[in-house]
Amino acid sequence: MPKSLYIAEKPSVAQEFAKALKEQMARHDGYLESEKSVVTWCVGHLVTMSYPEKYDEKFKKWAFETLPFLPETFKYEVIPSVKKQYDIVRGLLHREDVGTIYVCTDSGREGEYIYRLVAMMAGVKGKAQKRVWIDSQTEEEILRGIREAKDLGEYDHLADSAYLRAKEDYLMGINFSRALSLKYSYSVTNYLGGKYQAISVGRVMTCVLGMVVRREREIRNFVKTPFYRVLAHQQFQEHKFDGEWRAVEGSAYYQSPLLYKENGFKEKKNAEALVQKLAQTESQESVVEKLEKKKETKNPPLLYNLAELQNDCSRMFKISPDQTLSIVQELYEKKLVTYPRTDARVLSSAVAKEIRKNISGLRQYSPAAAFAGEVLEKGSYQGIGKSRYTNDKQITDHYAIIPTGQGISGLARMSELSGKVYDAVVRRFLSIFYPPAIYQKISLVTRMGAERFFSSFRVLSEEGYLKVAGNPTAKKKEDTSGREEEVSCDQEFLAALSRLKKGSVLAVEGYEIKEGETSPPKRYTSGSMILAMENAGQLIEDEELRSQIKGSGIGTSATRAEILKKLCHIKYLSLNNKTQVITPTQMGEMVYDVVYASIRPLLNPELTASWEKGLTYVAEGSITPKEYMGKLEHFVSRHTLNVRQLKNQTALKGCFDAAAVYYKSGKKKEKP
Incomplete structure (x- = not known):
């Protein structure tokens, strides 16, 4: 009877498959075997693309005469450090008693590529090949993946896109790095006074570098503008609060050139003049002109995809996206969470139907056991399949990162930081089964003569999902003009304000001039950069707005952290480990x-x-690999030849000089 061969991406994953099969496995060098099955593994990539000199020795020397380098047929080779495991896998692929090959590498483009390269190098022929596609490493999911494995041919478009991604990075990296190094490396190195260093560029990494440098230059060029706001200290019964003056229609200052914006003056003397005028009013009272009460509903956020989790972990725990990915990958391999390299923030309808199992398992996780029990008792999970948290159309390869409800005992053997990341995933997951948080808001407009003052207050009236997610202490919110949007208050104060009516009279106890200044753009943090990459260069900080924007970003969920890590490693960017703030280095600029x-x-x-x-279009079958490759080769060829013809080194020195003033002995001069 022919045996089945299972090929995983890592030894640890292979062990999980072997356990799930529940067969008497004997351990061999590089694989496990039973009467029915053989389980083996890659160790990440076993095969890679060959360097140009493997095509012809002439390409070993970097020279414009050999560029652009655009081979008709690409060469590949076994990575020397893992040749032993490759030989073992190759031998198993060709064993006569192996009838069916189950491809169990990670369920994504890169996992597909890892196996396809091995199969290509090994020359696999005449055997059934099936693709196992799973969302977690629980025994139940592994067995389902094996049971429902599709013919490998159904993933050919995905494989095409994987090959093209590698060729694209290879061709852009080799041609552009060589061309720019030949043209400019000596100029850059001589300017910095260090050892010769080639210029490294790439399709994604150079774009990210550009985003950081542009932001840094925006901050340097930003000119702070002072402004002066006027506040009236008002009192109703025993409650005191501020009203912010604004030059709305009817005001003596309406559309005045003295204003910075409607709520502030350009010069302090004009604010002082307004205060003096108000203080001379015979009756130091204000009259309620408008009172607006409304209810604000805040829904639980969508589930975590990798980018959202990396952003939150950067903000909450001050860890890099690379560290977050490493932790959540470990949680995945320990069966605690589902597949991490996902862009989706929703559940699939199939998973929504079975979600009770995940919730039930979380009763064993003491920090959230009570919440899981409450969800089960109330049955609030039953309608999740018809909510905004379930949408098959928003899922390509995998649904959102959620806890499996299994493997919880293993948390005790993991780091404290891993526990914090897991807790964040659990709380985000359980939040979706709770009702919205509800705030009561009151907006107040008071009048003194022709001048009006504005106040806005908010109080949390129903905790809803914040019971699980946590309710961070709300503070006054200000935009760059200094306008206070709303102030958190308590129920007693809000109830008192609710008794106010149009025409109510308030005592005015005094005035205050509050000085402020406009703020420059914020530097990227490692987390906000991941979000900006996900949204094609837009840093969209509003969680709800991000959820509405769908499209391919820069890089993929699987590669973004590695790109940032590489830019820091080659010293083009600097990452502050304490704050996670990213800045360029002089070399990077x-x-x-x-x-x-x-x-x-x-x-x-x-x-x-x-x-x-x-x-993505290639993976979907919308365009052919040939069409994509034609555009790629044209782009690489045109720009490589253009670099050779340029004569702009002298002009570049001016740019280098302009940036150099912000660096001294390798340290950036921070702008106050």
């Missing part, structure tokens, strides 16, 4: 200027995202 003056499209987030979108 110089490389930005070089690319801007030579291959500017590499810095364009929308263009970079369009390449990723093209790969």
Whole structure:
């Protein structure tokens, strides 16, 4: 009877498959075997693309005469450090007693690529090949994946996009890095006074570098504008609160050139003049002109995808996206959470039907056991399949990251930080089974003569999902003009304000001039950069707005953290480990200027995202690999030849000089 061969991506995953099969497995060098099955593994990539010199020795020397490098047929080779495991896998693939090969590498583009390269190098022929596609490593999910495994051919489009992604990074990296290094490396190195260093560029990493440098230059060029607001200290019964003056229609200052914005003056003397005028009013009272009460409903946020989780972990725990991915990958391998490298923030309808199992398991997780029990008791999970948290159309490869409800005993053997990340995933998951949080809001407009003052208050009246997610202490919110949007208050104060009516009279106890200044843009943190990459260069901080924007970003959920890590490793970017704030290095700024003056499209987030979108179209079968490859080769060839013809080194020195003033002995001069 022919045996089944299971090929996992890592040894730890292979062990889980072996356990799930429940067969008497004997351990061998590089694989496990029973009477019916053989389980083996890759160790990440076993095969890689060959360097140009493997095509011809002439390509070993970097020279414009050998560029652009665009091979008709690409060469591949076994990675020397893992050749032993490759030989073992290759031998198993060719065993005569193996009838069916189950591909169990990670369920995504990169996992597909890892196996396809091995199969190509090994020359697999005449055997049934099936693709196992799973969302978690629980025994139940592994067995379902094996049971429902599809013919490998159904994933050929995905494999095509995987090959093209690698070719794209390879061709852009080799051609552009060589061309720019030949043209500019000596200029950059001589300017910095260090050892020769090649210029490293890439389809995604250079775009990210550009986003950071542009933001840093926006901050440097930002001119702070002072402004002066006038507040009236008002009192109703024993309650005191401030009203903010605004020059609305009817005011003596309406549309005055003295204003910075309607709620502040450009110069302090004008604010003082207004205060003096108000203080001379015979009756130091204000009259309620308008009172608006309304209820605000805040729904639980969508579930975590990798980018959202990386952003929250950067903000809450001050860890890098790379660290977050490493932790959540470990949680996945320990069966605690579902597949982490996902862009989806919703459940599939199939999973929604079985979600009770996940919730039930969380009763064993003491920090959230009471919440899980409450959800089960009330049955609030039953309608989740018809809610905004379930949408098959928003899922490509995998649904959102959620807890499996299994493996909880293993948490005790993991780090405290891993526990915190798991807790964040659990609370985000359980939140969706709770009602919205409800706030009561009151907006108040009071009048003194022709001048009006504005106040806004909010109180949490029904905790809803915040009971699980936590309710961070709300503070006064201010925009760059200093306008106070709303102030959190208690129920007693809100109840008192609710008794006010139009025409009610309030005592005015005095005035205050509050000085402020406009704020420069914020630097990216590692987490906000991941979000900006996901949204094609737009830093969209509003959680609800992000959920409405769908499209391919820069890089993928699987690669974004690694790109940031590489940029820091080659010292183009600097990451503050305590704050997770990202800034460019002097070398990074110089490389930005070089690319801007030579291959500017590499810095364009929308263009970079369009390449990723093209790969998605290939994976969907919308365009052919040949069409995509034709556009890629044209782009690489045109820009490589253009670099050779440029003569702009002298002009670039001016750019280098402009950036250099912000650096001293390798340390950035922070702008106050």
